[in-house]
Amino acid sequence: MKGRSTVARRSLRLRHDDIVQIIAGNDRGKQGKVLKVFPKKGRIIVEGINFIKRHTRPSQQNPKGGIIEKEAPIHVSNVIVVCPKCNSVTRVGIRILEDGSRIRICKHCGEMMTV
Numbered sequence: 001m002k003g004r005s006t007v008a009r010r011s012l013r014l015r016h017d018d019i020v021q022i023i024a025g026n027d028r029g030k031q032g033k034v035l036k037v038f039p040k041k042g043r044i045i046v047e048g049i050n051f052i053k054r055h056t057r058p059s060q061q062n063p064k065g066g067i068i069e070k071e072a073p074i075h076v077s078n079v080i081v082v083c084p085k086c087n088s089v090t091r092v093g094i095r096i097l098e099d100g101s102r103i104r105i106c107k108h109c110g111e112m113m114t115v
């Protein structure tokens with residue numbers, strides 16, 4: 001990511017609660033809900049996608065230690081948004097309203113997507 005237009009760059013077109021389809025990797029073809037977005041890293045965590053096993057040492061919270069499975073972040077370029085209105089994979093467009101506010105629209109059906 002290069003400097004300058006940081007404001008525009010920073011706004012990933014994904015939000016948590018978006019439904020995305022995975023287009024690369026082991027989970028290709030699966031869909032899931034975005035749980036968390038890391039705008040600076042361009043990564044997201046998607047529910048049920050990209051589980052990794054972590055070996056943990058015993059700690060106070062988890063006295064036995066062991067293996068926990070957890071979703072790992074994936075890069076946004078590995079997903080495509082599924083529009084909740086038309087239910088198809090799509091690209092998200094940004095439309096700027098007369099009052100200057102920005103809304104996200106589905107480029108497939110043109111409907112506004114929840115922001």
Ligand SMILES: [Zn+2]
Pocket residue numbers: 083084085086087088090106107108109110111
């Ligand atoms: Zn749509």
